[in-house]
Amino acid sequence: MVLLRRSILPKVSIVIGLLFFGLLVLVSHQFGSTDSIKDIKLHLQSINLNSDSVSSKKKIKLFNYLQEDIESLNTVSVDEFLHGNVLTKKLFDTFFDIVIENQLYYPLQRRMSLNDNGKPTIDNVFFKKDPNEILSEDFLLNMFEFPEDFINDLKIKHLNIIDSLPKNYKPKFYSGSGYAIVGGGKYSWYSLIAVKCLRNAGAQLPVEIILPTKDDYNSLICDTLLPELNAKCVNMENIFNKKTLDKMKISGYQLKSLALLASSFKDVFLMDSDSYVVNNPENLFKSSLYKEKHMLSWPDFWRRTISPKFYEIAGINVTTEPIRHLNDIFTDINIMKLEDKENFDLFYDLNFHDRQGTLMDWSSESGQLLINKDVHFNTLLLAFYYNKDGPFGYHPLLSQGGAGEGDKETFIAAAHVLNKPFYQVYKKSDGAFGFYNHFDTWEHGAIVQYDPIKDWDNVGLIKNQIKNDIKKQGTNFKYDYSKYFIDELTASKSKPLFYHCHDPKFDPFSISERKLMFIRDSENKVTNKRRRILGHDFPRNQVDLELSLWNIANDYLCDKKLSFSIFNDKNIESFCENFMPEQLEFLEKSNFLITENYDESKFEENLSGSTDIFEEDDTKKESNEEKEESN
Structure with missing residues (x-):
């Protein structure tokens, strides 16, 4: 033997x-x-x-060894989940382990250098916003070079992640509807302001401020101020295994994908802490649009620049025929005559994202997202994976240096890969309320995002208009995307919902120190004349956001004299005595003047943030007096 x-x-x-x-x-x-x-x-x-591999392979399917625990998992209450139930921790630990096991092996060298904020340096930023420019397969392939080893590695890893996702699982530990905002440090102040804005607009659903670490806990905000507003702090380290979180090293905008999983709401409205409502958004939760699509997203200014290599990695077949033009999925493709060009070449002469299998234009902005976890739980898991390997992998794949590269495309990309429904607002966001910086460069101060319900109604009118024009004009009909989907989708025909105030964020001391509320002259020098940073369009909103923001700051800092740690180095007494009264007086007087003279048709002028409204009013009065004298 x-x-x-x-x-x-x-x-x-x-x-x-x-x-x-x-x-x-x-x-x-x-x-x-x-x-x-x-x-x-x-x-x-x-x-x-x-x-x-024999022992580790058990982890490749998320529910391989959890199947017997599903009934127990379904008994976990929301409160138990928020306080760190052992079964839900095990569920997420298993998935996070799979993500770690399948992490990027060939990070992109072009994104390995970091800026002062610890984010990858984008070496070549593209600002593609012209609807008439052809962003072909050839163009997109030449925006960014992805090495073969990077692509082949991700093909394997992506498939592993897809295979690990649970099949037809609806978590029972999520329940109800509400808002989620990522807090921590200065972002807890911004989050508190965002909650106050929700309440000022009439929103009543509960809010969860998601804190990345226990060190982010602030007694004043979490124990005193938020409970008064039907809001509370939720600590990620209670919900997930801290050792696993430390191992993954999630930070910055990557945290939003984790916050969506940490929030206890089944229908959750994720908001950036600097995204403030100007009209009550709560009709969205019960709308037929949301019940049909289960996910509502908002557009960015820019065209979609996802690399064709992403679809290759995800195993998505992209056909050679166009099925739409940009986001017009309604008009007969044959009437558009997209291929009506001499020596037409699909590779060079057709928008890549007009082809079946791709995401349609425009790109997405992740300052706000409404999502149903019953339908999109796997979407959130996949989006987390995209963000975990985002900065040196999936973020460049999904934007290729397109303006705003980051987490913004990951949620809609995950839904697309999993063939899950969603609706993205057609009305393009407006960059509004600009100011000149110290380099004499014009910058917008906020992104205005619009109501999806009103947007869908407007799109319905456009669809009918196109049908009628085709019927009337017959063979003479000439398709013009901009005529219908840009010229007809104006700010005046849409309903503002959010002002995403990303620059400047509402730090009252920073705004006053930088003198951003003062008009600059032709030489870019600060004058002593005040301006409204957030423009003159508020009369059609439920709140005057700018006045509301400063009233909130005055209430907390000056009237109640509350002490916020992020402002410990500021002279609050001097600020409240010298700056705040003049600022509030200006905003209240300008509120009256703007409301009295508001003209909704002048939406571009109303979205401007640098005009001297009192000088304009004096000019109008002088003009009227001259007319009266001449008569």
Whole structure:
């Protein structure tokens, strides 16, 4: 028997050796010819195809070993989830482990240098906003070069993540409807302001401020001020395993994908802490649009610049025929005559994102997102994966240096990959309320986002207008995207919902120190004349946001004299005595004047933030007096 076993051992070793060599050859096809065997072995280890794969492979399916615990998992209450139930921690720990096991092996070198904020330096930013520009497959492929080893590595990892997602699972530990905002540090102040704005606009649903760490807990905000507003702090370290969180090193805008999983609401409205409502958004939760689509997103200013390589990595087949133009999915594609060009070449002459299998234009802005977790739980898990490997991988894939590269495309991309429904607002966001910076460059101060329900009604009117024009004009009809989907979707025909005040954020001391509320002259020098940073369009909103923001600050800082740690180094007494009274007086007087003279048709002028309204009013009075005298 001993001799027999000894004779078998060499043969077994040969077989094992051949199998391993065959595996190396198979995987090597995923690499370029310059990759060494050492690289391939390391890659195999990174995706758990090593000698320990038998034990680790159990984790590749999220519910392989949790299936027997599903009934127990379904008994977990919302309160138990928020306080760190062992079963929900195990659920997310398992998925996070899978994400870590499948993390990016070839990070993009072009994104490895970081700026002062710890974010990747975008070496070449693209501002693509012209609807008439052709963003073809050729153009998109030349925006950013993705190495073959990067692509092949992600093909394997992406498939592993997709295979790990639970099938037809609806978490029972999420319940009800509400808002989620990421807080922590100075963002807890911004979050508090955002909650006050919700209440001032009439919104009543509860709010959860998601804190990344226990160190972000602030007694004044969490225990005193938020409970008065039907809001509370939720600590990620209670919900998820702290060791796992530390291992993943999630930070910055990556936190939003984690906050969506940490929020206890089934229907959750994620808002950036600097995104303030100007009209009550709560009719969205019960709208037929949301009940049909289960996810509402908002557009950015820019065209979609996702790399064709992303679709290759995700295993999505992109056809060669156009099925729409930009986001017009309603007009007959044959009437558009997109291929009506001499020597037409699909690769060069057609928008890549007009083709089936791709996401349609425009790009997305993630300052606000309403989502149903019953339908989109897997979407959120996949979006988390995209963000975990985002800065050096998926963010460049999804934007390629397009303005605003970051988490903004990850949620809608995840929904698309999983073939889940969503609706993105057609009315493009407006960059409004601008100011001149110290470099004499014009910057917008806020992004205005509009009501999806009103937007869908407007799109319905446009669809009918196109049909009628085709019927009337017959063969003379000439398709013009801008005529219908830009010229007809104006600010005056839409309903503002959010002002995403990203620059300047509402830090009253910073705004006053930078003198942003004062008009600059032709030489970019600060004058002593005040202006409204947030423009003159508020009469059609439920609140005058700018006046409301300063009233909130005055209430907390000056009237109640509350002490916020982020303002400990500020002379609050001097600020309240010298600056605040003049600021409030200006805003109250300008509120009256603007309301009295408001003309909704002058929406571009109303969205401006640098006019001297009192001088304009004096000019109007002088003009009227001259007319009266001449008569």
